[in-house]
Amino acid sequence: MREPRIDYAAVFRALPGMVALLTPDLVYVDANEDFLRLAGRTREQLLGRYMFDVFPENPNDAAAAGMRETQASMLRVVETAERDTMALLRYDIEDRARPGHWVEHFWSPVNAPVLGPDGDVVLIVHRVEEVTELIRARGGTGSDSNRARVLEAELYTRSRELQDVNERLRRAHAHDREVALALQAAMLPAPTLVGHHRAAVRYRPAVGTLNVCGDWYDLVDLPGDRIAVAVGDVVGHGLRAAGVMGQLRSALSAAARVADGPARAVEALGLYARHVDGAESSTVVKIFIDWATHTLTYSSAGHPPPALLDPDGTVTFLDRATDPPLGARPEHVPRPQASASFAEGATLVLYTDGLIERRHEDIDVGLARLTDSLVRHGQSDPEALADALLADLLPPTGTTDDTALVVLRL
Structure with missing residues (x-):
């Protein structure tokens, strides 16, 4: 039987959804019919032209960042x-x-990249989902309503993308250690969005079983000299916990980009977690860091308190905005939020309970160990301090709980 001849150019143009092809210099070489129709451009207006000549930034919106963010993403692909x-x-046309x-x-x-024979990127596949109508369908015109609509669409998009990952995690073999650790590493990449500020992250898996759990961290750039940082912990072990972790991490990362503070971001995550099987009783702490005002604004859902090490060696635990874990209340209520000032050169440490908690031991003992280690090694750079904390606080034989750690020099 002869194989049918496939006209791939015709297939590309008929693809559902907006898809375009660009060179590494961000010049259009092709676009499918949905892209042309939804973007409101003809093929002649598109092909052979630089992307941002065709779609410049809205000059009437001083806060517009669509062009910058899209360009940065494509250059990362290259x-x-x-x-x-x-x-x-948001990217107006x-x-x-x-x-x-x-x-x-x-x-x-x-x-996504298309690679040539030598492994270099020769084309960029630019796939776009238009979600404007989804946002508009929610109604409302106030700023709070707009943020809520953007947040809901963002969470919808992220949860849809992660459903496939979560399903594959559930089907993975329960004893395939290499696959599990590779998935964990993929969901907890090294931070790339902390500007000129020095940060170190660590993840140490639990000893035994599948060696993959639900601890996670996240760092997100915000407008101005600000970032949002978080750590969280999903109850349980194994691939199912890792799948839930991936969903919550992405949802909170999305919420931080549109919420007006950490409490609102954690509130949104709590609402989202109610619809994620296995997310109940998860803990998380979220901190917005503003270098212009030297202020930390934070909110915690049942998570161990972050530690702030001042340059003079004083250690303060951020514990004035602590609430129960996600899904612990039968009804949704607003989350608390608190602020603390910091001095130039201070160090912020976020962690999960695997770093400090031990069976048959009060948590205050673990916090005291952390304080002592911070005082002794506090002048080290973040990478060295992260290694020192793990060496001081984790048993040489490992623990039955995994550990996530973020060290950030302020």
């Missing part, structure tokens, strides 16, 4: 030869029929 999934973004009139759009983009 540099790393790896797929880059972007957070939901000028109406060709009415010059000077900009139409609001919300997009969920993914950029």
Whole structure:
């Protein structure tokens, strides 16, 4: 039987959803029919032209960042030869029929590399999901309502993308250690979004069984000289816990980009967690760091308190905004939020309970060990301090709980 001849150009143009091909210099070489239709451009207006000449930033919106974020994502693809999934973004488009009139759009983009024989990136596949109508369908015109609509669409997009990952995790063989650790590493990458501020992250798996659990960390750039940092812990072990961890981490990362503070971000995560099987009783702490005001704003859902080491050696635990874990209350209530100032050169340490808690021992004993280690090694750079904390606080034979750790020099 002869194999059918496939016209791949025709297949590309008929693909459902918006898909375009660009060179590493971000020049359009092709676009499918849905891309042309939803972007409001003809093939002649697109092909052979630089992406941001066709779609410039809205000059009437001083806060617009769609062009910068899209360009940064595509350049990461060219540099790393790896797929880059972007957070939901607003990117307005000028109406060709009415010059000077900009139409609001919300997009969920993914950029992926096409490699040549030598392994270099020769094309970028730019796939975009148009989610503007999803946001508009929720109604509302106030700023809080707009943030809520953006947040809901963002969480929807992230949860949809992670459903496939979670399902594959559930089907993975329970004793395939190498696969489990590879998945864990993929969901907890090294931080790349902390600007010029020095940070170190560590993850140590539990001893025994599958060696993969539900501890996680996340760092997110925010507008201005600000970042959001979080650590969290999902109850349980194994691939199921890792799958839930991936969903919560992505959801909170999305919430931090549109919420007006850590409490609102944790509230949104709590609402989302109610619909994720296995997320009940998960803990998390979220901190917004503002270098312009030297302020830490934080909110905790049942998580051990972060430690702030001042340059003079004083250790303070951020424990003034602690609430029960996610899903612990039968009804949703607002989360607490507190702030603390910090001095230049201070060190912030976030961690999960595997670092400090031991069976048959009061948690205060573990916090005292952490304090002592911070005082002794506090002048070290973040990488050295992270290693010292693990060496001091984790037993040489390992623990039955995994440990996530973030050390950030302020």
